[in-house]
Amino acid sequence: MPPAPTTFTVSEATRKKWSEAVNEQANAAPVLDLTVDNITENVIAVNSNVTDNPRLQYLITKFIRASHDFIRDVGLNFEEWEQVWKFLTSVGQISTDVRHEMVLLSDILGISALVDSISHPAVPGATEYSLLGPFHDDRAHFVELGESITSEGTPGEATLVRGTIKDINGNPVNKALIDVWETDGNGTYDVEYIDKDGPDFRGKLYSDKNGAFYFSCVRPVPYPIANDGPVGALLRKLNRHFFRPAHMHFIILHPSYDKLITALYTRDSKYIHSDTVFGVKSSLMVDYVWTEDLKLAEQYGVKPFKRVLDGVEKEGFWLLEHDFVLVGKRDPVSLKTRD
Ligand SMILES: [Fe+2]
Known part of the structure; x- marks a missing residue:
């Protein structure tokens, strides 16, 4: 029946x-x-x-x-249009709840970055927005200030990240929620490991009363976007590479401020000037500074590692210092509007 x-x-x-x-x-x-x-x-x-x-x-x-x-x-002709709709059909067919091929297509054509720029006009003095990307996971664990967001044995070079959350007048923002995620030293996010149970290389923490935050992690490295589907085939046809430069993602939340979605891009990273999804802004480029200050490592609980510099083995770690500036919900609308 x-x-x-x-x-x-x-x-x-x-x-x-x-x-x-x-x-x-x-x-x-x-x-x-x-x-x-x-x-x-x-x-x-x-x-x-x-x-x-x-x-x-x-x-x-x-x-x-x-x-x-x-x-x-x-002068689009019939054969070309047939190729277009067949391509868009294949983009839809490979998409799932976790594989966002359509978003990827929007990313590599600069549409995501353009929409992001229109939605979040730069506010003078405030941290600029950048793309959210497909790897945010709200299940990230909370960590205390100074704790590591990576589990024991995570591949990668030890890094201390520290800074302050401020408003546009320079006042510290107490209890801002910092949600951070990154790749490990292999350029892989936790969700891309089939055998990993639970979040890793990501964490949530609160700024203290001085707006300060600090945590340890590994230094992120460049990684390729998914390129085994129709978007990857298109990139090959266009003679483009698949890589994003090394970066660390952040969402910063506080009830009195606009939600900030951004990322910090490693200035000396390969692909910094050719991000395949067009997310890099010069104000978001940062420097990782090599330090052999083992007292600082001890103070912040960072595990130093050995590295050969000019033929000499040195022990130290990377230090990334960056302040974020939030826009208040009550700050003038004229600040937040693109003219
Ligand atoms: Fe990313």
Whole structure:
């Protein structure tokens, strides 16, 4: 037996609205004998009945016009369009709850970075936003100030990160929640390890009353984005690499301040000027400083490691110091608006 058809009810008011929209379309410009030159105005007219959602009306009108203009501009032919829709179909087919191929496509075309820049205009004196990326995990463990966010034996070079959370007037922000995540020294996130049970190379901690925070971790390294799907195939066709420069992600939260999503990019990292997802901003470039201050290591609980410098074995660790500046929820709207 085939399943019974689904039934649903529609209110009289909704039926009336639909009927009016259909009548309006029927009375609009004739949708007949359309040409390269007049099809756009006709398609826009047919899609001009969204009376209850002006933003949607605006977006669909602009989208139709921009996409038609693009097609006319490049003279897109049938075979090329077939390749486009087959490609987009394959992007959808490989996507899952954990594999966001569509987001990846948006990333490598700079769309994610553009939307991010429009959504979060730079506020003078405040830390700039950067891409969230696909590897944030809200299950990260809380750590005390000074604790490590990496488990024992994590591959990578020991690093101490410390800084202050401030407002745009330079006042410290007490009890800001710092949510940080990074790759290990192999360029791999915890969720990419099949055999890892539970979060690692990530943690949550609070700033103290002076706005200070500090934790130990490993120095992040560059890593390739997923490239075994249609987006990877596209990058190959475009003769592009798959890599992001070394970076450490942060979300900083406090009830009185705007949520900050950002990342710190290692200035001397390979790919710093060719991030495949366009996330790097110069204000977010940071330097890891080599230090052999073993007292500092002891004070902050960092485990130093040995490294050969100019033929001599040295013991030390990396120090990353960076302050974050938050924008208050009550700071003037004019600060947060792009002109
Ligand atoms: Fe990342």
